[in-house]
Amino acid sequence: MKNYLLTIDLNTLKHLGIGLYSNIPAVLSEVVANSWDANARNVEITISNDGTSISVKDDGWGMTESEINSRFLKVGYRKRDDPHAPKLKGRLPMGRKGIGKLALFSIADTIEVHSIKLDEKKRLLERNGFIMRASAIEAAMKDGRADYQPDVVPEKAIKLAEGTLITITNLKTGSQVTEPFLRKRIARRFGVIGKEHGFVVSVNGKPITLEDRDYFGRLEYIWCVGDESDEYLKQAKGVRRHEKLSGVIDEAKGFTVSGWVGTTAEHKAVEQGNNGVVIFARGKVIHENMLPDLKEGRVFSKYVIGELRADFLDVDGDEDIATSDRQSIKETDPRVEALRRFVKDSVLNRIGNIWTDWRNDDGAQDALDKNPAIQEWYGSLGSRHQKFAKSLLAKIAGFPTEDDDLRRTLYRHGILAFETLAARDGLDALNQIETAADVRRLLDLFKDFEELEAAHYWHITKTRVGVLKKFEKIAPAAREAVIQDFIFKNLWLLDPSWERASTDQRMEESVTKEWKKIDAKLSKDERKGRIDIRYRTAAGKHIIIELKRYARKVQAEELTTQVRKYQSALRKCLKKAFPHDPEPQIEAICILVQRNIDFGHT
Secondary structure, rough: OOOOEEOOHOOOOOOHHHOOOOOOOHHHHHHHHHHHHOOOEEEEEOOOOOOOOEEEEEEOOOOOOOHHHHHHOOOOOOHHOOOOOOOOOOOOOOOOOHHHHHHHHOEEEEEEEEEEEEEOOOEEEEEEEEEEEHHHHHHHOOOOOOOEEEOEEHHOOOOOOOOOEEEEOOOOOOOOOOOOHHHHHHHHOOOOOHHOOEEEEOOOOOEEEEEHOOOOOEEEEEEEEOOOOHHHHHHHOOOOEEEEOEEEEEEEOOOOEEEEEEOOHHHHHOOOOOOOEEHHHHHHOEOOOHHHHHHHOOOHHHEEEEEEEEEOOOOOOOOOEEOOOOOOOOOOOOOHHHHHHHHHHHHHHHHHHHHHHHHHHHHHHHHHOOOHHHHHHHHOOHHHHHHHHHHHHHHHHHHOOOOHHHHHHHHHHHHHHHHHHHHHHHHHHOOOOOOOHHHHHHHHHHHHHHHHHHHHHHHHHHHHHHHHHHHHOOOHHHHHHHHHHOOOOOHOOOOOOOOOOOOHHHHHHHHHHHHHHHHHHOHHHHHEEEEEEEEEEEEEEEEEEHHHHOOOOOOHHHHHOOOOOOHHHHHHHHHHHHOOOOOOOEEEEEEEEOOOOOOOOO
């Protein structure tokens, strides 16, 4: 009868195992790392159909009963310090403290382990299996026991041909996981997964690849760091620009890094909680995000993602740099401080210095390429203003919205604001022209004004043509409502010289009051013939506008009489409000939808 023994104070197991990790990917990463250290070439992760159990099977060395007790079940076993431990060829072992396996208890109650030990000729030496239950460990602690004996799995129940199988069941509430989520998270936690590294990890039968990290398709720009970083540029096929940076931190000490740091085109492309720079050592995540440590507050940092490999952080013989939860590193260690300075000064500062220029150029170019109207406006600007116009277009292009109508509105108002500011800048420049030598500057200034004015009136003309086309499309019987809606806000429809109309609310109230007195004297038919009447001022004139209904027929004499009454009432109002003003210039306009004037016998 086999006998297995976990040699650890059970209270220590509670702190180091049950409460060690907080998420399934981090826990399974420890199991995958053990497979790497067991020289496995293939690792198969399988999620049950209902998502309540997970198994991890590898084709590594496997374990004898003695090795299970002295290595797997011995908390704190340091394989790097064991002279009898099998030596890896072409691999650096990932495990160090011997406590990662205990993380399994943080996500599940039951852990079942099967392992097959073969000799060099692939002949069976031992078949072993056992089951550990967190609930049983808790019960042992309550009884005051100092050790725990896992349940033995009968050899006939072990069906493995080679390697080790770990099955995690009775997952804790909230620990269920989906295949796409797990695939991406495992891919992001290792830098040595794939055939090229001799380490294939699969989830539900499908191998994890570099593409599963789901980073490179999001990138707009990439900075490759170190001599071994060209492979990342090949993956980031869609980037618009790239640059290569040195990965040397301290050549004398052998401190170097490799990897990449990139920025996304839009902030939404960075997933919540994944905006940062991951640090790898020996092919495995050693620090999940260094970016918050660097306190970089510039805008570009909100778009940053990256992966850097820094093997000098985990060298045999040096002090262990990882914190007890194996998910971050000790901030005060000199090696960490050197890495932090390098990332901030040599990587992020370089990105920050060039990112805005790249974004301005590319964002503006996108706006120009996608919108012929904007392209025409930009081409109409003087060269001195095009640089600032590009910056404006880039900022609008980068505005976080998927509403195309809103973006078009931003472009329209942004361009008008730009032209206004450019004109104001030109007026300020007039104050600096003092000598004959400044004549050339004055000519350039006038040229800029001409260009801006031409662009401005081009927009006005285009808008007005659109309004007129709208009139043409509306049925005659509906034009009264359209005229009522537009005519008083757009007096240029009546006279192109009336660019803007200004109103005086008090004056309009007085005029309306007087007109009501006139209305009282009109016949029923006369009142019915008018649909509206308005008072405006424009170009120094006082304007009375009357609209006649579509079907209303009037005589010229009737119109003349009405207009004279309106003019008389307006003069009375103006004289009362402005007794010292000269005789007002009044213009009365009667709008008829069709030619329906009956000239009769007058």
